[in-house]
Amino acid sequence: MFRATLAICGRTVAKRFISSLSGESALPSNLRLPPNLIGVAPQKRAFPSSSDLPVLRRCEADIPAHLAPAQTWLESLGSRDSEPLGVVDLHPDVFSVPLRLDILHAVEVWQRNFKRISHAKVKSRAEVSGGGRKPWNQKGSGRARHGSIRSPLWRGGGVAHGPRGPSSYYYMLPMKVRVQGLKIALTAKLAQDYLHIVDSLEIPTPDPHYLLDLVKHRQWGDSVLIVDVGDEFPQNILKVTEDMKTVNIIPAIGLNVHSMLKHESLVLTLEAVKFLEKKLLWHDVRYAPLYPFKLPYSDLP
């Protein structure tokens, strides 16, 4: 309890100092945090705001005239202490959309429930064994009138309105709503400083401790989701993430809102950013489908 209060105090102190000392290092030098402090507030590296930094990647798609691209650092996984390589541009219609938490909630709930098939089934009075015969005469016995010993009123009888058989909870949200959910999740990750862009997933050793140490040193959070395009990944990163529960790697087609919310931090490669921008921006300029998009069109993304 004392450690928790110390953590909260440390965090609030750090927050106050972050707000007052903008641009410099977040915590003052004479602040001594105890070594067993849980959850030190992450020291935010100042977001690239100056326009003189060379931009290493520009957006392929056209950006609307009234919007400016979002910018963030390009990092490298090569060594634990490597500095950011530069600044990359991110399309504002994917990474700075208005944060509709209701859409995010709807997409998350849909993702959980549309696959659900509940197998709960109980026997009704017709299915319970026995109960075909009237237990006693209608009149004369002095007992209540009954037609079968398996009616829902009876102990051992069937259930009147119970769950009936495998039932599905399948429904589909409109495609554009699901796409907007992805965009909002990406925007939220960027806004909360949990999005990291990486040039490639090459790491020097297949040692899991290297990656854990890197994540801890850079204060990326407790869990990391790594996203890359294509079916070939470097062997080292695959070996490292194979047995780790908190650091996971997925291809870019597998990106979904639930995974993004489950993992604290999101790491995208430059190719993954290009792929996501292409796929997500197409939905803003497409026709309504003449026939399902599974069939060929001349210019699908």
Next chain:
Amino acid sequence: MSASVRSMSLTVCRAATVAYRAFNPATRSLRSRGFIESTEEFRFVERLVPPSRIPTPPKHEGPAPSGWIPPSATPPSLPYMIRRSRMHNVPVYSDIKHGNQHSTLLRKIEGDIWALNKDVKEFLLGLTGKEPPTQVNEITGTIRIKGLFDKELKDRLLKKGF
């Protein structure tokens, strides 16, 4: 003796089958029947496949012959911005509920929505003489106005350059 007779009859049968297949016009291969296989004509199929993206309209200086007015190249210097729809039209729509409740919906608003609300109210006050009730939805970026004003609002927004 019987084995050699049997093998001889088998070879004769096989030869007869091959000869039959070669000379019967229905079973000869396409090339031997005088046809040429080619895949270049597939372009006639490919050009029938429709596009999935809405094309950007060609550059017009001023209104197009159909009456469509392009958005201005530089966005107007106002605290709000109204984007065009995906078909490049101004996002002002009229709505009816229960056959008698008319309203106008203004969508795709970004920036200071309350400034636009004040602007719209002033404009409609000058137009009709009374201020229509409006409903501002900050989260979705929409304004719903009581009454049918879609033509007037569309013209006003086009004049402003949205």
